[in-house]
Amino acid sequence: MPLPARLVRVGVPVAAAAVLGTSAAAVAWPETKAQSTSAISMPAPEVRVKPEAVPVRVAPISRSADRVELKEKPPKVEDQEYASTLLNVWSEPTEKSKLVDVLDEREKIAVSEDVQGAWAEVVVDKKSLWVHRAYLVENKPEPPEPEPVPEPAPAEESAPAAAPEEEEVASSGGLSTAECASGSDVESGLVPNAVAVHRAVCAAFPEVTTYGGVRPGDDDEHGTGQALDIMISDSGTGDAIADFARDNADALGVSEVIWAQQIWTVERSSEGWRYMEDRGSDTANHYDHVHVTVY
Secondary structure, three states: OOOOEEEEEOOOOHHHHHHHOOOOOEEEEEOOOOOOOOOOOOOOOOOOOOOOOOOOOOOOOOOOOOOOOOOOOOOOOOEEEEEOOOEEEEOOOOOOOOEEEEEOOOOEEEEEEEEEOOEEEEEEOOEEEEEEHHHEEOOOOOOOOOOOOOOOOOOOOOOOOOOOOHHHOOOHHHOOOOOOOOOOHHHOOOOHHHHHHHHHHHHHOOOOOOEEOOOOOOOOHHHHOOEEEEEOOOHHHHHHHHHHHHHOHHHHOEEEEEEOOEEEEOOOHHHOOEEOOOOOOOOOOOOOEEEEEEO
């Protein structure tokens, strides 16, 4: 016959029941002879405890305490060389750095072994600085020899000025140096540049036949042979001659042009023509001739 069922109460710890989310319960099953009727115990769950951090005491830092200053160790000197010329000294091996000093020619310089391209490291006042190594030499340069003072040349007697030859007259820019077809009497007493103006104008403006040159006794450039008057009453031709003299001022040695109560000078050429005061007549106001002064 079947064995009678017996109730066996199993004890479950309260903590385990809480963990499992269940309460203690009675379980019924058939009891056999081989089975023990004693209570079955469940193991207690492991409980872990988080350790608390141990406080560490940190000593306060004093802001007023003396601090150790770290000093850069100067570079090691490997050699002594000399500046072959005035030598710029830079804070870094580049001319974009700060210019620190300028060493004199033939000055002795302490040099380290560090070289970067065209630059050599030098030691000045225990500091690392840089120079162009092309201007460093092993041996001290010799001092330059003083330049000899030239002896004055003996005075020579001046020879009388000869009439200018054609090859001595300015001829640049295609200007003619040939004698004027209408005669060259006006050239007597003129300086070479004035002769050059006469011949160039005569060739360029053959319609002009009358010129004025040296006027003995005058205190101005006509008395020294440095002026030429080109007699012309036609305003159009006069304008052309005045412009011709200005345009060829360098080649002909022109310093001043006066025409139609206006003056132009090399010194103030950027101002162009400048107005002159009224001198009372067409001749005095240069309406009937172009006046050219030369150096």
